[in-house]
Amino acid sequence: MPAMVEFDKVTKRFGSLTVLDELTFAVKPNEKVAIIGPSGSGKSTLLRVLMTLERIDGGVVEVEGEPLWHMRKGDALVAADERHLHRMRAKIGMVFQQFNLFPHMTAIRNIIDPCVAVLKMTEPEARARAESLLDMVGLKDKMGNYPAELSGGQQQRVAIARALAMRPKIMLFDEVTSSLDPELVGEVLGVIRRLAREHDLTMLIVTHQMGFAKEIADRVCYFDHGRIAEEGRPAEFFANPKNERTRAFLKAVLEV
Template identity: 65%
Template sequence: MTQDIIRFDRVTKKFGELTVLDALDFSVAKGEKVTIIGPSGSGKSTVLRILMTLETIDDGVIHVAGKPLWHEERDGRLVPAGEDHLRAMRKEMGMVFQQFNLFPHMTVRRNITEAPVHVLGLDKEQANRRAEEYLELVGLSDQADKFPSQLSGGQQQRVAIARALAMRPNIMLFDEPTSALDPELVGEVLNVIQRLSNEHDLTMLLVTHEMQFAKQISDRVCFFDKGRIVEQGPPEQVFSTPREARTQEFLKGFLSPEPH
């Protein structure tokens, strides 16, 4: 049986009165490519932000790579995690956001080498070699000495992917990585993610509105609504013959042949 690298056990997250995740049970196997789809406010991005420790949880337990994420064991019981534990757990994951979040005052190369040097303790030469490796992977070897403002949005997002990969995470999280891009630049970013998926044994968790892409890249698609998984399964099943009325209604707009 494949081991789950991510597991949510009855995880609840509230923002004030609003329940964003409602006793969520959700797991991802090692090496699995899972896409989360659903309407705005269904809890999709919150799942990723909680995994990156950008949002806390109100109830439940999350395990990442066999260890509790928001808790640590002390005297045989789980207590809220301290900063050292959270810092160690973050190294398991790399995240690519909607906005590229590059440091504008640093070159592309330095954007990628900064964390490996300061967080992982690599020397400059090792970090530079790693930056070159991942810039080649995302097709930007010739852009290393430019600043983010000199790049297109698609190129900036590809640098952001290289930056996340340079930390050698076991899990890559993508939060609507194409939603801030002009339509003609979307393809180049999706191609890089597709290549990553084909060539590297990474666990990938994606939130996207690009349904055709989700269909191609995913081992499993999960449809979220109101903080719960309404339906999940192989992409062919979820997109072609969704079982739940709520899924059918949501996908109608995306998968109809009409232009929208």
């Protein structure tokens, strides 16, 4: 089966700092990958590159066998134009650490407006989809509220619904529980857990919740210095990490 996402020797630098160092990495369709590692190791950058929010400095990223940052022109690869990026973006949905709901729109408008503006759906279609998604994340009664009137957990659930509304093939979760109060983490993880079980979605999840990673992922990748230092099935990975640094990291995280 061809890979859903493929990174081939991808390099990304911020000034003199190399955040992705010739990263090679592939994700199969429908696979759930948890990405862990110390902060600054390049985990979030990996997701942001996939979402086309950061340009790459070298290598090739492919989504469904099609280059993300390049277009095929005859035999040559040329830099992607805005139209190509726009088309590729539609395959991918992202949930952010800071929710990033549009503060001037109610919960349901946050979902309807992108559907109408980007997918060119009619207003009633979009509303029906938004309502069923809000129902799925358990927020149907909050659909008329503005983001500022919702708790962090509720905002993040709206954000998940908003990302799903675009019917992406790949969902990216960037530390989605890191800015939540501890008692609100559960409700958000619950929604993601259900998504993972019930939908055919490829998921890349950057997280600090080791228990969650273990439970939900098909594969766990440990990121260090812009590369994957170790990866494996969750059971083996957590029971018997081979890499010295992985062991140190897991020890530090699990002790907290």
